[in-house]
Structure formats: structure tokens, C-alpha cells
């Protein structure tokens with residue numbers, strides 16, 4: 001069975017990309033066939049795995065933009081990596097135009113679904129890294145996903161904007177995708193020395209009682225460094241706190257309901 005998870009929060013810099021990239025690597029090393037889809041024109045997820053991509057020589061190669069707007073077959077876009085269980089659909093900066101170009105297209109919310117429907121069965125996990133907005137790109141992810149993973153950064157105003165996000169999820173459930181569920185809320189960049197981190201954790205667990213992951217992602221310098229080397233944390237510093245945190249999150253999801 002395939003599980004499609006969208007990484008969503010319209011707030012910027014909360015850990016969507018870091019979580020998508022490192023969980024994708026985590027699922028892959030535990031031998032789950034995984035597809036990482038970069039749906040953000042910032043292309044951060046693509047940069048985060050740049051050094052492990054196979055056979056992608058330059059930035060002119062096809063990307064999510066060509067798949068959504070030019071109807072290029074996804075099979076020509078899927079890129080293999082040094083991890084045999086991990087494939088990637090890279091993004092490119094021209095995806096920024098897709099937000100507007102999609103508006104005039106038929107079934108504009110289902111472009112991603114229609115493009116990927118034929119290949120998802122090949123994977124156990126499809127992880128979609130979304131941009132920090134609730135525009136059409138994110139709607140495409142929501143219309144296609146089985147569930148959403150919402151990272152929340154331990155900082156002031158952490159919960160701000162969440163009611164708008166939950167309202168969007170409800171609208172999608174009603175109109176575009178009945179099966180959409182909340183996979184979980186993930187506390188990120190936790191610093192045990194700070195009271196603020198503890199307060200945010202309490203607040204999140206109170207608000208999302210049974211939806212908050214047990215696993216917490218701590219603030220870890222190595223997690224911030226790894227994208228600079230174009231590698232997931234597991235291939236950069238496997239013994240780091242960040243690597244251990246993301247592996248326990250993967251484990252938590254894999255053992256759920258068992």
C-alpha cells in the first residue's frame with residue numbers, strides 16, 4: 001500500500017523541507033521504496049539531495065514544472081539516487097510561474113494527482129515538500145495526499161496561521177479529497193534549554209492531543225549543515241541527534257497501528 005504524505009504549513013522556515021528530505025532518506029534506508037517530490041519553486045528539497053542524485057547533469061533537466069504544466073511524462077522526470085530505495089522528482093525555479101499558469105487549466109487542483117497516479121503504486125511512501133503558502137501548488141498536494149504532516153517550529157507565534165491551515169484542510173476534505181487525513185503535527189527545532197520550547201510543546205500537545213507525534217525534532221546544527229552538502233543527514237552525519245530524531249520519527253510512523 002502506498003502512503004502519500006504532504007508536508008504543509010504556510011508559515012515559512014518551520015522545517016517542512018528538512019523533514020521531507022530526512023524522512024524520505026529514513027524510509028529509504030529502512031528499505032521502503034520512497035519518492036520525494038519537490039513542489040516548491042525555492043527548490044530546497046532538490047538542493048538537499050543534490051549530491052546523491054544520479055544522472056542529473058544540469059539544471060535544464062525536467063522538473064515538477066514540466067510535469068504540471070507541459071505534461072511531460074513523470075517517468076522522464078523521476079531521478080534515481082545513491083540510495084536504491086529513494087527516487088526524487090526535482091523542482092526548478094520556473095515552478096513559481098505554475099501558481100499562476102495553473103489557474104487557467106482544466107482540473108487545475110488535480111494536475112499533480114493526474115501526473116503521478118500511474119507511478120505511485122511502485123512506492124511505499126510518496127513525500128511531497130510544499131511551498132510556504134496555501135496556493136494552487138499546495139492545493140495540488142492536498143488533493144492528492146492521503147495525509148498531511150504539519151511541522152511546527154518552537155518559536156513565538158508557533159500556532160499562528162494554523163486555524164487557516166485546518167480550515168483549508170477541511171475545505172479540501174469536503175470538495176477535493178475525502179480521504180485526506182492529518183498524519184501528525186511535528187514539533188521541530190526544539191531546544192531543551194529554552195522555556196519557550198517547553199511552552200510550545202505543551203500548547204501543541206494540548207491543541208492536537210492525539211495528533212502530535214511522540215517524536216520531537218531537536219535543534220541540531222548538523223541538520224542545518226547537511227543541505228549545504230546536498231545530502232540528507234543520514235549520509236552526512238549518521239550519529240547526530242538530527243539523524244536519530246528523524247529515524248525515530250520514521251520508526252514511529254512505520255510501527256503505528258501494528
Ligand SMILES: Nc1ncnc2c1ncn2[C@@H]1O[C@H](COP(=O)(O)OP(=O)(O)OP(=O)(O)O)[C@@H](O)[C@H]1O
Pocket residue numbers: 011012013014015016017018019040042044130131132188189190217218219220221223224225227242
Ligand atoms: N531541527 C533543526 N535544527 C537546526 N536547523 C534546522 C532544523 N530544522 C530546520 N533547520 C534549518 O532551518 C531552516 C528552515 O528549515 P526548512 O527549510 O526545513 O523549513 P521550511 O518550512 O521548508 O521553509 P520554507 O517555508 O521556506 O520552505 C533551514 O535553514 C534549515 O536548515
Ligand SMILES: [Mg+2]
Pocket residue numbers: 016017018040044045129130131
Ligand atoms: Mg521548504
